Amino acid sequence: LAKTTQPISMDSYEGQEVNITCSHNNIATNDYITWYQQFPSQGPRFIIQGYKTKVTNEVASLFIPADRKSSTLSLPRVSLSDTAVYYCLVDSLDSNYQLIWGAGTKLIIKP
Amino acid sequence: NAGVTQTPKFQVLKTGQSMTLQCAQDMNHNSMYWYRQDPGMGLRLIYYSASEGTTDKGEVPNGYNVSRLNKREFSLRLESAAPSQTSVYFCASRKTGASSYNEQFFGPGTRLTVL
Numbered sequence: 241l242a243k244t245t246q247p248i249s250m251d252s253y254e255g256q257e258v259n260i261t262c263s264h265n266n267i268a269t270n271d272y273i274t275w276y277q278q279f280p281s282q283g284p285r286f287i288i289q290g291y292k293t294k295v296t297n298e299v300a301s302l303f304i305p306a307d308r309k310s311s312t313l314s315l316p317r318v319s320l321s322d323t324a325v326y327y328c329l330v331d332s333l334d335s336n337y338q339l340i341w342g343a344g345t346k347l348i349i350k351p
Numbered sequence: 352n353a354g355v356t357q358t359p360k361f362q363v364l365k366t367g368q369s370m371t372l373q374c375a376q377d378m379n380h381n382s383m384y385w386y387r388q389d390p391g392m393g394l395r396l397i398y399y400s401a402s403e404g405t406t407d408k409g410e411v412p413n414g415y416n417v418s419r420l421n422k423r424e425f426s427l428r429l430e431s432a433a434p435s436q437t438s439v440y441f442c443a444s445r446k447t448g449a450s451s452y453n454e455q456f457f458g459p460g461t462r463l464t465v466l
Binding site (some may be wrong): 274276281282283284285286289327339340341342343344 | 355386391393
């Protein structure tokens with residue numbers, strides 16, 4: 241099972257680019273990396289998903305090196321509304337469907 | 352579309368009482384999940400259902416039972432509630448297939464307190 245490790249918390253300022261790195265040393269060949277955002281008293285919300293190299297959508301980029309043992313979520317030009325907890329999830333579509341969520345990174349954006 | 356709905360939103364139980372948390376989705380998803388989230392922690396998978404009529408244990412299944420009533424509905428039952436089951440419970444669903452790893456859609460959660 242691929243356990244994930246992320247920083248517990250990070251601070252940044254409005255307008256900055258924020259990079260959150262997640263390590264997943266035991267990732268398997270068929271695993272994908274998915275990032276979710278969670279605001280207080282709400283369920284997590286999907287941000288981005290990738291398998292290798294770089295994926296970009298309208299809100300974020302995801303960088304995955306060739307060995308796939310880590311991944312970096314990049315949030316461009318953050319605003320106060322990006323203050324949330326960000327989770328890295330290794331999505332294992334094996335016979336046990338073991339979806340292992342890390343503790344998440346609490347991101348605080350300051351004015 | 353309502354997405355994923357959960358009832359109730361809040362519940363207080365006494366130790367030993369039973370209750371069922373309800374979850375429904377209107378996105379025609381085949382897979383559904385139940386998670387618990389303790390304060391300051393990540394989500395932990397309790398049970399999941401890969402398709403109608405099937406259920407499987409996740410990381411923390413003890414003390415819980417589930418029923419996949421039909422494709423839309425997936426319920427979680429606590430037969431004899433314990434204080435350790437005080438948590439926020441999230442239901443999620445997604446479309447899965449042989450080669451798809453799609454996003455999970457989450458409900459708003461049920462905040463359960465067991466006294």
